[in-house]
Amino acid sequence: MASIRDYLFDTAFLDQSIDYLAEAHNLAVTVVDSEGMAVASRQPEGHDTPASRAYPFRFPSNIGGIVCAAPDPARLDQAEPHILYCLAALNSQLLRETELQETTEEMLQLASQMNFLVKVAKKIIGIDDLKKCYQIILEEIATATKADQGFIQTKGRWGEEIRVTHRMTEEEVAANRQSANLQRSASGSTIICTREDGASLLYSPIKEKKGLSGQMLFIRTGDHRAFSASEKQLVGIIENIISPTFETLRLYDSLQDLYLNTVKALAAAIDAKDEYTHGHSFRVAKYALAIGGELGIDSQQLNDLEIAGYMHDLGKIGISELILSKPGKLTSEEYCLIQKHPVFTDKILQPIKLPAHILDGATQHHERMDGTGYPLGLAGADISLFGRIIAVADVFDALTSKRPYRDALPVEEALRTLCEGIDTLFDREMILAFISALRSDRSKEVLGAINIVLRHDDLQNLNQFLIELTAFAMNANRN
């Protein structure tokens, strides 16, 4: 059921037209809808109107028309030029309304695309994790296009694949990646097509200066309508405008990786000078990561903690290898020099504009909770968080590593030794976090990378031991 009232902007003119025909030409006038029902009418007083004629509106679909009635057909003939003029006026307005509505729709669509872009842009400001950005954009596009599923796959700088998914299993992603359409869209054009099961698919390439860098797929499952041209356009515009951010993020991501790896490689080279410290910085970084992860530190901070871990013994470059790997007892002079390595680390890193928490983490791992550490004798919370974490990681690795004068200690003994230093030497929270990390599945990946085999007194009952140790550590040294 459609009526001209739904299509005219100015319905006052419709009423005016009926009045005009009724008053000036003495007609009974009824505007009817597509089903012939009256939506407006004027009946002149004082006479019957048995003769009537219908004049449908000119419109792409049936929206009814005007029915004019008079006492006899001759009166209708007489009034016809006026009726036709009225109709022409209304038809002319209807024609314009159709044009207008199309334009308005186009505009609303453009405006909503623009709003969408601004919204997405605001959401990804300040996020320096490539994958997180892709995930946000995926979710936003999926919502805007009412897609049930979707994925974005793209390459990092080193060719590794980055993939984010929206309500899709690995199997579904794999199945859709085999599709010939994905290959076609790889040629650079956005494609809408229908899957055998009736689902509507929207494939779009992700381009960068050098060419194709990835693809997006959005899926509307069978019961919903297919993707529209305007949704295809939206995805294309987003891709175009977001690309520079992606490309820069990719560069940033790879440089961050390179930075971490370079510091790691150099730390490894320095450790390697002494067979007893081989791999030390690497393990300290990993233990620190395990503690940090347990404390719930965010991924950017964990990245910085790892860097601080690799950097903590850089200062050993400044100490002769003769002293570092001296088999016998050190003279007090030599010991004094060794104690200077955090100062040397600081001296090396000072000229770099390194974030303070990394620098502090790298240089405070020999500070102790009661202020008996070195080089500054800081105490308690004056020692930075990273410093307190790396202190625990550093001592644990020293204890569980072989030394010229002793074998590597079993994990249990190393942990007991750490617990003896709770509050006096080490931060209780860091020790509890480390024990918790050793028990948790979350740390398996981090600790699995450790490049020495840790000795245990009793590996089978390690978990029980850790539970008991936690209870002990929670109460140890408390007054």
Place this chain on the structure above:
Amino acid sequence: MASIRDYLFDTAFLDQSIDYLAEAHNLAVTVVDSEGMAVASRQPEGHDTPASRAYPFRFPSNIGGIVCAAPDPARLDQAEPHILYCLAALNSQLLRETELQETTEEMLQLASQMNFLVKVAKKIIGIDDLKKCYQIILEEIATATKADQGFIQTKGRWGEEIRVTHRMTEEEVAANRQSANLQRSASGSTIICTREDGASLLYSPIKEKKGLSGQMLFIRTGDHRAFSASEKQLVGIIENIISPTFETLRLYDSLQDLYLNTVKALAAAIDAKDEYTHGHSFRVAKYALAIGGELGIDSQQLNDLEIAGYMHDLGKIGISELILSKPGKLTSEEYCLIQKHPVFTDKILQPIKLPAHILDGATQHHERMDGTGYPLGLAGADISLFGRIIAVADVFDALTSKRPYRDALPVEEALRTLCEGIDTLFDREMILAFISALRSDRSKEVLGAINIVLRHDDLQNLNQFLIELTAFAMNANRN
């Protein structure tokens, strides 16, 4: 002079209206424009029409109206309801046209903003230099808003100012930065205002997640019209959408800086182990930069060359300081070990996914053009560009530095020694570039940073010497 014809979409209906009034009501009908000139008329045949009445169109401005004429006023009175209905039909259409034109303009504006965004986004894809990106965006906005002048100022991560200008002198920038409006827009809103001299100013803040990071200013000088609300809106939208790219670029920029500085600091620490190589890597990097600059290498590649320069002796971590700083003659075994330092550099850097040209540059500085170098015995073009550059830089620094067994050589003698090795040991092009760098003003900044005083045989005639040496180097050893 304005006429209804300029404002109606459907002028056919206008003609139809005139015909209707003339035919159905026997009137002389003239449509007149704002100045009373006829733009259309219908004259019924067979009678004069001395009585006339004008009916102006209802429109925001004067666009004329309809003049109806008849043999006498009574006939006009009789026709008036019909005339008024016609006028109502035309007025209703005019009202809609006005609405429509506003909507269309809005849409065209939105569409052009969207196009503009896509265009700018495509231009900045793949550019990883923050300043270059700002410059492109500044130029694009200035063009789009027809601004005569403009600048963007913002802060890098370390608080240093980044500024790009469009047709503005330093003095003009400084004068406009003092303005109270710049302070007002710092509160976060875009402002259009007029300067005392009549110029139109458009200030816009640049925001990021943490708050204000900079500002933009665009200026239209006196003779042009003031900035419009839509231009203000355009600048706001660009700012919103481009911000994430800026923020990421800023991060990337600062990380690149951090990377360079970290490698530099570590190289310095390694060099410092031996008093005779103190500052060596730094100087080699700077000499390499001077050669690279002379060869016209782009800024990103120069950055990589500098990194390779800092890295070239990292492998010395793996060699005992006893051998490195041994005062007397080395045994052949010791010499053999020292020759391994590029291999150690390679071993340290291999696990890092370093771009190949950096790795090659760092490890090939002891390769020689005739294949007599080490560790691989590469010859000619098989040695990478960076390797050939750093070889010249490395030998020049070795010759002009003090050694346990000799004083530092004067620059002239070092250069003569290098020239003797043209084609056999060193790449002629690199030596010519280095001599050219020593003569050019361009290299002053790079070479001015060198941290030792170079000795000269005859500083006053250095330029003459370099000219003669260039002539010699261009022909030396040629068959």
